[in-house]
Amino acid sequence: MQINTLSEFLTRAGTKFCLYDLGRRLQPLKNTDFEEIEAGRRPYPWPLQRHAWLAVSYWSKPGQPPYIWFLKLPLDERGLLNPAAVKHFLSALVEQLGQDLGAPLTDAQQQQLAQTPFTFQPPQDKLAAFHARLSLDLGLPPSAYLAPAQAYLEAPGLDNWQALGLQGLADLVARLPSDEALCRQLADRLFDLPLPVQNVLLSQCEHHTIPSPLARTLLDAINPELERQQPDEERIALLLRATAGCTPFAARRDKLSSLLAMAPGQTLMLTIAARLWQELTDEALLFAFLDILARQHGDLFNGLFAELVSTPALRPLILANLHNPALSDELRAAIGNLLTLTR
Known part of the structure; x- marks a missing residue:
């Protein structure tokens, strides 16, 4: 039985399903968008450490408690899903279920699947947020x-x-x-x-x-x-992170700008990159952030720069400015050192 995508598997199993990203924070992912991602027509929108961190919830009957998988699927440098990894996971799944794709997995089968490199266990706070949102969305x-x-x-x-x-x-x-x-x-x-x-x-x-x-x-x-x-x-950082689910807005952008002007420590720099990257679609704020990162937090530069450039909303803006003469000497040097390491 040849099944190439997760959406195809769940559809052929006769289930309804919904998806959530659990990488940086909990975010719903539309089924239609995921199908585009699986087909390689668009990058995964919220990569973390070159992976998509997915919660997959599926059920056969309305009102039935859903089954849940937590999947960690690798992405390439463009943020596209690795189809070989998905096929590997699905092959293991079909092997466990046999011909009955709609059969529930036993505890032993769940444990065996958990041994693959494509599953993970979310931290308790994120797990609680996921169950709260899922119950609301499914009317449970x-x-x-x-x-x-x-x-x-x-x-x-x-x-x-x-x-x-x-x-x-x-x-x-x-x-x-x-x-x-x-x-x-x-x-x-x-x-x-x-x-x-x-x-x-x-x-x-x-x-x-x-x-x-x-x-x-x-x-x-x-x-x-x-x-x-x-x-x-x-x-x-906790107060800033609490607003992470909001779309970019002027008051938060102004707050970040004022915080960057005060030479923030690593905690705030990590928070901005991981949770408030949406505001970095503002070019002035992005390069103010990267400049401070290069000047004061060189030990974080390579890792955070790689995360930001892998984010589809930021990637074109960053790549278009790699050789911008307006960049500070420190930032150009940090980018140059990183490019040298990756060649």
Whole structure:
């Protein structure tokens, strides 16, 4: 039985399926877009370490709990999917299932497939965000931990937050994009909550497109941190990351520009490259970032430059400016050294 793509396999198995990227953060991937990617007609939009990190959810009957695979598929230097790797995984899958493509995998079969180089286990916070989003998208009930999280936000107390479940907080944050009242409530109370609860909520926000008023509240919370004698870069990075699901907007671009002017440390540089790369489609901001990277964080330059140039939205802009005479001497030297290493 010759099956060449994951979409073909899932369709021939008689299943419905949906896809999410789990690389830098949780992002839905349209089935039609993935078919284009599988056909080699477009690059994978969110590469990380030259791989596509996919959550594949499929089911046969409406309301049925879905089966889930977490697949790590290699990409070439242009960001195109490696078809040989997909075929390798599918061959192993068909070998396990035999002729019945719609048969559920046993635990032993799942374990055997997990031994291939094409599966991975997401970290717990990302896994919680994924399950929260998947339940919403499929119309399935949330976890039993949502109600206690909602009750806690209604009447916060410093003595009972330890009983909150990560999944409940993830379920709560997943509802922010469609619940304006919940957004206002969170914006009003977030910074009065115990710091561990704040941190979990902020880390969950990055996986969703939070409404603009809440995003601006989070950006404004960076200002008092900057006024401290020793600003906490981890805290600033967490606040920035919480807005990562938002499309580029002027207030965040201005904030990044001001932070770059303050000689940020590695934590912020990594955060901008990994979570806020969308804002680097602004040419001035991109080359300000790369210039600081070359001048002050040379040990990070090769790795971050490679990640950025592999991102389809940034690749043409970077390649078109590799020999731009307006680049600083330090940046031109760093790029030259990298090109020498890759030849």
